[in-house]
Amino acid sequence: MTNNTKKTVKFISRHLSLLPSQQQCNDINKMAIIFYSIVSLSALDVDVIPQYSGYAEWIRSHYKTSIVVGEDKFIIGGFTGSLNMAVPNVTTMSLPNTLFALLILLTIDDETILTDNKITNEIRRFVSRCQIKSHGGFVSTLDYHTSEPSPIDSHDLRFSYIAVAILYILGCRTVEDFDRFIDVNKLLDFISKRQCDIGAFGEDSEPHAGYTSCALSTLHLLKKVGALPKQFKDDTIEWLVMRQVSNLGCMSLQDELNESYDLADIGGFQGRENKFADTCYAFWCLNSLSILTNDNWRQLVKTELVEKYLAETTENKLVGGYQKNNESDPDLYHTCLGIAAMELIHGNFDGPLCIPAKVATKYNL
Ligand SMILES: [Zn+2]
Numbered sequence: 001m002t003n004n005t006k007k008t009v010k011f012i013s014r015h016l017s018l019l020p021s022q023q024q025c026n027d028i029n030k031m032a033i034i035f036y037s038i039v040s041l042s043a044l045d046v047d048v049i050p051q052y053s054g055y056a057e058w059i060r061s062h063y064k065t066s067i068v069v070g071e072d073k074f075i076i077g078g079f080t081g082s083l084n085m086a087v088p089n090v091t092t093m094s095l096p097n098t099l100f101a102l103l104i105l106l107t108i109d110d111e112t113i114l115t116d117n118k119i120t121n122e123i124r125r126f127v128s129r130c131q132i133k134s135h136g137g138f139v140s141t142l143d144y145h146t147s148e149p150s151p152i153d154s155h156d157l158r159f160s161y162i163a164v165a166i167l168y169i170l171g172c173r174t175v176e177d178f179d180r181f182i183d184v185n186k187l188l189d190f191i192s193k194r195q196c197d198i199g200a201f202g203e204d205s206e207p208h209a210g211y212t213s214c215a216l217s218t219l220h221l222l223k224k225v226g227a228l229p230k231q232f233k234d235d236t237i238e239w240l241v242m243r244q245v246s247n248l249g250c251m252s253l254q255d256e257l258n259e260s261y262d263l264a265d266i267g268g269f270q271g272r273e274n275k276f277a278d279t280c281y282a283f284w285c286l287n288s289l290s291i292l293t294n295d296n297w298r299q300l301v302k303t304e305l306v307e308k309y310l311a312e313t314t315e316n317k318l319v320g321g322y323q324k325n326n327e328s329d330p331d332l333y334h335t336c337l338g339i340a341a342m343e344l345i346h347g348n349f350d351g352p353l354c355i356p357a358k359v360a361t362k363y364n365l
Contacts, residue, residue, distance in 0.1 A: 001044070004311070007320030008335065009044060012037045015332055016052070031062065031081050035100035036336035042107050043343045043356045049109045056110035059101050063113065065122055066091040068129065068147045076129055076147065077122030094141045095130055095162045098123060102169050107359050114363075120170045127163045128181040136186025138163045156203050157194060160187060161214035165353060168221045169365065178222060188224060191215050199235025200288075207239055209271040213284040216291040217352040225291060237292055240285050241300050243269045245277045264313055264326040267305030279314045279322050279334040282306050282341040287351035290344060303345045310338050 016037045034055065042048045065077040078093030079101035105113055113119055130138045132149050138160050139153040163182065172178045194215060200207035201215040219225045245265040268277025269285040286306070289297035313326045315338065321330030322338030343349035343356065350360035
């Protein structure tokens with residue numbers, strides 16, 4: 001482990017040591033903070049199982065159920081971000097907290113939830129409930145009282161991905177499996193409507209690397225990447241490759257110069273055209289390329305330049321952790337995705353599930 005990596009491990013551990021002792025703190029992002037931390041440490045080969053297995057009980061205490069009363073009565077279940085929000089008979093679980101909780105439990109090797117049929121069925125019913133019947137996309141939460149899809153919640157591609165990832169972790173592998181809980185055709189239609197004319201996916205017809213990664217990861221888990229039109233796939237690969245910032249023009253497919261770049265950004269990836277590079281987009285772009293091209297993607301981009309950008313420009317030399325770019329402070333989200341991008345390059349990371357490959361392999365994911 002290099003000195004910088006040791007500092008990064010310290011940076012992450014420091015954040016974790018503050019949680020979950022602050023159980024009363026009403027930070028609804030706690031589950032996300034623990035997820036980014038535990039996954040980062042595991043990816044850096046810190047032995048998180050003995051060190052953090054004590055978190056399992058705390059995570060499980062955030063599992064909540066609600067009774068849905070309609071034509072028939074049934075129970076749904078999922079994870080809430082904060083126990084302060086968990087009031088009886090009020091639906092507070094969310095799809096992101098549920099995915100974070102399940103992935104943390106897998107990473108610290110706690111199968112209690114995953115092997116409990118009653119709980120896994122409640123979670124599947126919750127996921128099913130979050131799909132919007134009219135267009136097939138997903139919201140992240142349900143209305144507090146009616147448990148109907150929240151009318152005020154966004155339904156962008158992130159939540160479709162999260163819904164499918166949860167079902168995948170809970171055992172769905174074929175379209176038939178998924179169809180027992182969600183309408184796969186409607187979801188595929190919803191995703192295809194977000195394909196942009198010049199390639200990649202986005203809301204409002206503007207290609208965006210984050211949404212592209214969500215759409216492609218969803219299709220990957222549904223085993224539907226092969227159904228994408230060839231021209232769209234080629235355009236998407238080209239668009240993604242062009243996101244790597246370079247002063248030499250983009251590497252393999254075109255000779256044009258990228259229009260906007262900052263010298264400090266060279267090697268990094270931007271999330272949209274004409275934007276500055278950002279650590280997290282290295283992961284979103286590389287994950288998308290790895291889904292579309294299997295292993296060939298390493299020849300399409302300059303992996304050594306991404307690594308150089310991450311290690312020299314965005315990993316903080318003083319306090320450890322990764323920052324968004326050369327001008328910001330380190331945070332856990334960019335730390336996790338910086339490490340994820342590095343490990344993806346070295347074949348040690350499961351991009352579509354956003355966990356170390358060793359964890360995915362252990363659970364046959
Ligand atoms: Zn970012």
